[in-house]
Amino acid sequence: MAPLTPSWVQPSHPDIQEVIVTGNAAEFTTKSISKISLPPFGLFAKLDFPPCTEAPEPTYATVQMGRDKHLDLNSDLLYINHSCEPSLIFDMAAMNIIAGPKGLKPGDELTFFYPSTEWYMAQPFDCLCGTPSCRGRIAGARDMTAAQLEGVWLNRHIRDLLEERDRQQGKQKAATNGGTNGTAATNGSAPAQQQALRAALAQAEKLVETLRQAAGSLDNVGGGGSLKRKRVAEAGVTEDSPSEPAGLQRRGPTSRELSGEMGGDTSAA
Ligand SMILES: [Zn+2]
Structure with a gap:
């Protein structure tokens, strides 16, 4: 779960992303809403250095960018939740976040499929995305079956x-x-x-x-x-x-x- 008091100046992506926080400091949820429309596979955001930095090991706040490489996003992009039918693709080889095959429109929740980047997750969770193809228990790709990973875009390293x-x-x-x-x-x-x-x-x-x-x-x-x-x-x-x-x-x-x-x-x- 992403921190409420981040190290970066918020909002980091005011033109494209609205972050919604509900709850209080002890118990809260965050989600992100798109402010823009994009055609299928259109570029949503670049993952640049900085603000991104390489992380020595995976944490709740990192995205895996290669076999042994992890990335601290250091921005509000951290608040993009998992969905089993995601609106975004994190293309870590290209360091791009792009729209999924359906494109994007304002008001859509910004989501991506966590196992598409993560091989191992310290904290697997039961997905409540509610989509028809919900995979249920979400872990790193390592701990998911072929059927669970069927039909979704996965990064090359995965x-x-x-x-x-x-x-x-x-x-x-x-x-x-x-x-x-x-x-x-x-x-x-x-x-x-x-x-x-x-x-x-x-x-x-x-x-x-x-x-x-x-x-x-x-x-x-x-x-x-x-x-x-x-x-x-x-x-x-x-x-x-x-x-x-x-x-x-x-x-x-x-x-x-x-x-x-x-x-x-x-x-x-
Ligand atoms: Zn789900």
């Missing part, structure tokens, strides 16, 4: 970390049950969960087939060449095997980026 998480989980699952049970979607809407399950099953079938083919090719190899062939086969399987099938399905662009395509940031909105 997508990269999720790929790693899912790959690790996929390896663990493959080791324990042959990769036949691959989805982590346990807390989402039923259709999303079913979709994730179907995708997981399809990927698992592919994996099983790949493994079968690799085993078959080994059977046909005799003598000294077999070990090398085995390594090649294993490498091939590792590269093609789905770590978290639902995740791979959902984040196709990230998979391509990870395999060497170093193009610009992709919008997954």
Whole structure:
């Protein structure tokens, strides 16, 4: 929760943002209202140094801007709340706050999806945003399921970390049950969960087939060449095997980026 007595001069963004505080110093809530209209993905505010400063570690007042980098906003932008259907996107690679896919109009509450920047949150909370797609318990992306993160824009560092998480989980699952049970979607809407399950099953079938083919090719190899062939086969399987099938399905662009395509940031909105 943001402090009532900030270190900066208020209001910091009087032309674009109105901060509303209700309650008293002991117990209060804040929210922010837009004063402007913007087209979809229009620039709302830049995150400049200063007033922004790098923070040594995450706090309630920081926004994560990279794998190990956190940002103190040092402005009223701190009072932008979480929503599961946010009006804003914090694009931390570009250091821009932009309007979401619906654009923005005066009177709209300013919100963004906290797990789109935060990998870990010290204080997860139960969201009361009341939107149809409310994800319920909001934590850092690390502690949310694929279904909970479905359909919302995520920063590159979060997508990269999720790929790693899912790959690790996929390896663990493959080791324990042959990769036949691959989805982590346990807390989402039923259709999303079913979709994730179907995708997981399809990927698992592919994996099983790949493994079968690799085993078959080994059977046909005799003598000294077999070990090398085995390594090649294993490498091939590792590269093609789905770590978290639902995740791979959902984040196709990230998979391509990870395999060497170093193009610009992709919008997954
Ligand atoms: Zn919500």
